[in-house]
Amino acid sequence: MSEVATGFFRSRWVGAPSHVSELPGGLPRGFRTSGVACGIKEAGALDLGLLCSDAPSTTSAARFTRSGTQSAPVLLCLERCRLEGIRAVVVNSGNANAATGLPGLEHAAAMQAAAARGCGVGGEQEVAVASTGVIGVPLPIEAATTGIETAAGALRADGDGDFAEAIRTTDAFAKHTSLEVRLDAGAVRLSAQAKGAGMISPRFATLLCFVQSDAALSAETCDLLLGVTVKRSFERISVDGQLSTSDTVILQCSGESGITVEPETGDELRFGEALDALLRQLALQIAHDGEGARRVGRVVVRGGEQGAVERTARAVADSSLVKTALYGGDPNWGRIVQAVGMALPETAPLAVDIAIEGTQVCSRGEYVPHDADALKLAVQRDEVEYEIGLPGEGAETELFFSDLGHEYITINADYTT
Amino acid sequence: MSEVATGFFRSRWVGAPSHVSELPGGLPRGFRTSGVACGIKEAGALDLGLLCSDAPSTTSAARFTRSGTQSAPVLLCLERCRLEGIRAVVVNSGNANAATGLPGLEHAAAMQAAAARGCGVGGEQEVAVASTGVIGVPLPIEAATTGIETAAGALRADGDGDFAEAIRTTDAFAKHTSLEVRLDAGAVRLSAQAKGAGMISPRFATLLCFVQSDAALSAETCDLLLGVTVKRSFERISVDGQLSTSDTVILQCSGESGITVEPETGDELRFGEALDALLRQLALQIAHDGEGARRVGRVVVRGGEQGAVERTARAVADSSLVKTALYGGDPNWGRIVQAVGMALPETAPLAVDIAIEGTQVCSRGEYVPHDADALKLAVQRDEVEYEIGLPGEGAETELFFSDLGHEYITINADYTT
Numbered sequence: 143m144s145e146v147a148t149g150f151f152r153s154r155w156v157g158a159p160s161h162v163s164e165l166p167g168g169l170p171r172g173f174r175t176s177g178v179a180c181g182i183k184e185a186g187a188l189d190l191g192l193l194c195s196d197a198p199s200t201t202s203a204a205r206f207t208r209s210g211t212q213s214a215p216v217l218l219c220l221e222r223c224r225l226e227g228i229r230a231v232v233v234n235s236g237n238a239n240a241a242t243g244l245p246g247l248e249h250a251a252a253m254q255a256a257a258a259r260g261c262g263v264g265g266e267q268e269v270a271v272a273s274t275g276v277i278g279v280p281l282p283i284e285a286a287t288t289g290i291e292t293a294a295g296a297l298r299a300d301g302d303g304d305f306a307e308a309i310r311t312t313d314a315f316a317k318h319t320s321l322e323v324r325l326d327a328g329a330v331r332l333s334a335q336a337k338g339a340g341m342i343s344p345r346f347a348t349l350l351c352f353v354q355s356d357a358a359l360s361a362e363t364c365d366l367l368l369g370v371t372v373k374r375s376f377e378r379i380s381v382d383g384q385l386s387t388s389d390t391v392i393l394q395c396s397g398e399s400g401i402t403v404e405p406e407t408g409d410e411l412r413f414g415e416a417l418d419a420l421l422r423q424l425a426l427q428i429a430h431d432g433e434g435a436r437r438v439g440r441v442v443v444r445g446g447e448q449g450a451v452e453r454t455a456r457a458v459a460d461s462s463l464v465k466t467a468l469y470g471g472d473p474n475w476g477r478i479v480q481a482v483g484m485a486l487p488e489t490a491p492l493a494v495d496i497a498i499e500g501t502q503v504c505s506r507g508e509y510v511p512h513d514a515d516a517l518k519l520a521v522q523r524d525e526v527e528y529e530i531g532l533p534g535e536g537a538e539t540e541l542f543f544s545d546l547g548h549e550y551i552t553i554n555a556d557y558t559t
Numbered sequence: 560m561s562e563v564a565t566g567f568f569r570s571r572w573v574g575a576p577s578h579v580s581e582l583p584g585g586l587p588r589g590f591r592t593s594g595v596a597c598g599i600k601e602a603g604a605l606d607l608g609l610l611c612s613d614a615p616s617t618t619s620a621a622r623f624t625r626s627g628t629q630s631a632p633v634l635l636c637l638e639r640c641r642l643e644g645i646r647a648v649v650v651n652s653g654n655a656n657a658a659t660g661l662p663g664l665e666h667a668a669a670m671q672a673a674a675a676r677g678c679g680v681g682g683e684q685e686v687a688v689a690s691t692g693v694i695g696v697p698l699p700i701e702a703a704t705t706g707i708e709t710a711a712g713a714l715r716a717d718g719d720g721d722f723a724e725a726i727r728t729t730d731a732f733a734k735h736t737s738l739e740v741r742l743d744a745g746a747v748r749l750s751a752q753a754k755g756a757g758m759i760s761p762r763f764a765t766l767l768c769f770v771q772s773d774a775a776l777s778a779e780t781c782d783l784l785l786g787v788t789v790k791r792s793f794e795r796i797s798v799d800g801q802l803s804t805s806d807t808v809i810l811q812c813s814g815e816s817g818i819t820v821e822p823e824t825g826d827e828l829r830f831g832e833a834l835d836a837l838l839r840q841l842a843l844q845i846a847h848d849g850e851g852a853r854r855v856g857r858v859v860v861r862g863g864e865q866g867a868v869e870r871t872a873r874a875v876a877d878s879s880l881v882k883t884a885l886y887g888g889d890p891n892w893g894r895i896v897q898a899v900g901m902a903l904p905e906t907a908p909l910a911v912d913i914a915i916e917g918t919q920v921c922s923r924g925e926y927v928p929h930d931a932d933a934l935k936l937a938v939q940r941d942e943v944e945y946e947i948g949l950p951g952e953g954a955e956t957e958l959f960f961s962d963l964g965h966e967y968i969t970i971n972a973d974y975t976t
């Protein structure tokens with residue numbers, strides 16, 4: 143277990159590695175960030191964030207939504223960025239710049255150019271752009287570019303809090319942390335700022351997550367570690383089963399610590415473990431912040447066939463009936479039975495096993511007498527675990543999911559107008 | 560258009576055929592029904608329905624959920640019923656008799672036997688059984704079999720209202736109607752009783768629907784017409800994207816009118832049109848009653864590829880973001896863009912067209928300036944239509960869906976306990 147004071151690593155489902163400590167804040171060496179209000183959101187709320195590495199040799203890796211209606215910034219990043227060498231990132235909240243056609247692409251390019259100027263990086267292809275907010279509304283580009291100039295003047299090594307604040311939309315709280323990671327070669331820093339609440343799943347989310355380290359990693363190592371850890375974190379959460387137009391995750395390594403993480407070494411493993419814990423805890427924070435979520439569920443499915451195991455986990459995590467039961471603190475495991483049956487049609491009678499918080503409630507498709515009062519108490523906690531056994535063995539998966547409650551309705555029933 | 564006083568055919572999306580008239584109630588000749596309280600539900604609510612045809616030559620057809628966790632009654636019907644000659648149907652509400660293992664199958668068989676005795680039909684294989692309600696709780700079988708005896712004594716030609724009442728669970732209103740259908744060979748009657756609110760989709764539903772006619776149809780014609788009309792009705796609605804363990808639709812024809820509907824005749828077409836309008840309107844009633852639904856949406860998707868069109872319609876209809884916007888009377892078409900992109904990954908930039916209530920809001924993936932105030936008013940009505948155009952032509956589908964609002968949460972957050 144961890145020596146870390148558990149400010150950040152709060153979930154029982156994420157163990158902080160013993161070589162990782164939480165720092166009070168601030169960015170790894172070489173990075174500066176800022177967050178300003180440029181008028182895209184109402185009432186002076188922070189809505190423009192800028193993030194910059196001052197190290198010319200910065201390496202990076204990125205992942206984006208697979209949506210067929212990717213936002214203009216995502217299209218721009220995929221087409222015009224050197225994704226293995228991103229120096230700067232500019233982000234606005236309040237407007238997704240999606241379904242905005244050619245003008246939207248021009249606006250994203252204008253943001254990219256303004257950020258390149260503001261950060262003093264060589265080429266626009268070294269600047270990534272991200273936007274989150276309402277879809278289908280033209281971006282007020284003058285406000286954005288003016289904001290970028292202001293943000294450039296405000297860049298600070300301890301600006302991570304402002305940056306995290308500026309990328310929020312319906313998030314109930316800002317999500318960021320700074321960690322020290324002790325490698326054999328010495329200590330490096332790892333920090334991250336994320337946003338995400340609704341539209342999370344089935345790939346990673348209306349999730350924006352920016353991760354920085356002052357370790358020196360090759361671009362290939364960045365890409366490998368980010369790929370693996372995103373699969374185990376943001377791809378394993380679902381708030382409402384929706385895939386966003388705008389999901390973006392970027393890892394940047396400045397190398398300014400002077401410590402190099404070589405491939406296939408113990409330090410690569412240790413760095414990867416730290417990144418893994420970081421992204422999994424952030425993913426859980428996002429599920430906890432799932433637009434009014436009261437509780438988070440974890441469904442673990444085991445069985446003989448990976449496809450069936452995966453479909454079952456998705457069906458349970460995305461079931462509005464399971465999610466409302468979780469919200470209500472209701473041990474209604476019949477809804478798990480229903481979701482499993484939906485995921486695996488034409489297999490009846492199916493010998494499914496179900497346990498909730500360790501209590502077996504269903505064995506080979508049939509209810510098991512159990513202490514209903516104890517179970518009722520167990521599902522009142524913040525985190526509830528469901529284990530599902532399908533016939534066979536060898537395949538396993540997990541998903542974290544938000545509940546579905548009144549706050550989700552309130553937030554989403556009147557979001558544009 | 561129709562001459563029918565529009566008590567039943569209320570939706571603009573279902574035209575009542577001109578040869579169909581609504582009757583004040585009652586069953587086609589040969590049928591009797593009843594509904595009684597047997598104590599499965601609390602507080603004396605009707606919870607056991609019996610339906611019987613007195614004609615030994617009754618023909619029938621049935622459709623069931625494809626769930627991998629089919630309820631005991633569904634398994635029993637599939638294994639032990641002569642589905643082309645169902646004389647009687649026994650239904651309880653308040654308990655789904657699902658995930659109940661071998662005892663559940665024995666209970667379903669006991670209900671079947673009791674109903675065969677009570678209705679005086681020859682063989683148990685002529686009795687279908689259906690149960691709806693909580694999953695994973697043993698059925699109180701003594702209460703059910705005692706209730707069946709009582710119900711048998713209460714069978715009446717005008718018992719359709721009691722029967723429809725007895726099969727309700729979370730339905731806000733009972734769903735039943737009686738129609739006269741004028742064929743060339745003479746007039747026949749068509750009646751139906753349905754229940755269904757939550758767990759509707761992606762196949763047909765926690766839907767129970769029982770349809771009776773006194774026309775004489777071969778079992779093959781019953782099966783053909785039921786198959787086609789179920790595809791166009793119950794398979795085109797979604798309340799919450801969930802598939803039930805218990806969906807059952809049964810059509811029975813007593814032949815007691817003396818009028819025969821021969822295959823491939825004008826009368827077969829006319830009977831089919833009447834059945835089609837009946838089931839579509841019932842499906843819309845179910846979507847309107849979608850556990851607290853305020854509005855119903857219809858999404859029509861056109862494009863070049865049937866699979867893409869179908870996936871897109873499902874993604875829109877099942878999107879909790881689209882559904883909350885519908886609930887809020889919010890013309891947030893960006894959520895349609897998002898759902899389409901989710902349905903069709905790796906296709907960006909996608910030239911999608913979107914119109915809401917006839918107002919084009921998105922053309923080839925880009926927003927179209929429009930009168931936002933007029934659109935805002937248009938989406939306040941009870942029924943809201945979304946048209947989506949994908950590239951290509953030749954494929955088309957539609958889906959009807961409920962909104963997602965506070966009432967759904969309230970109903971579902973505390974259903975078992």
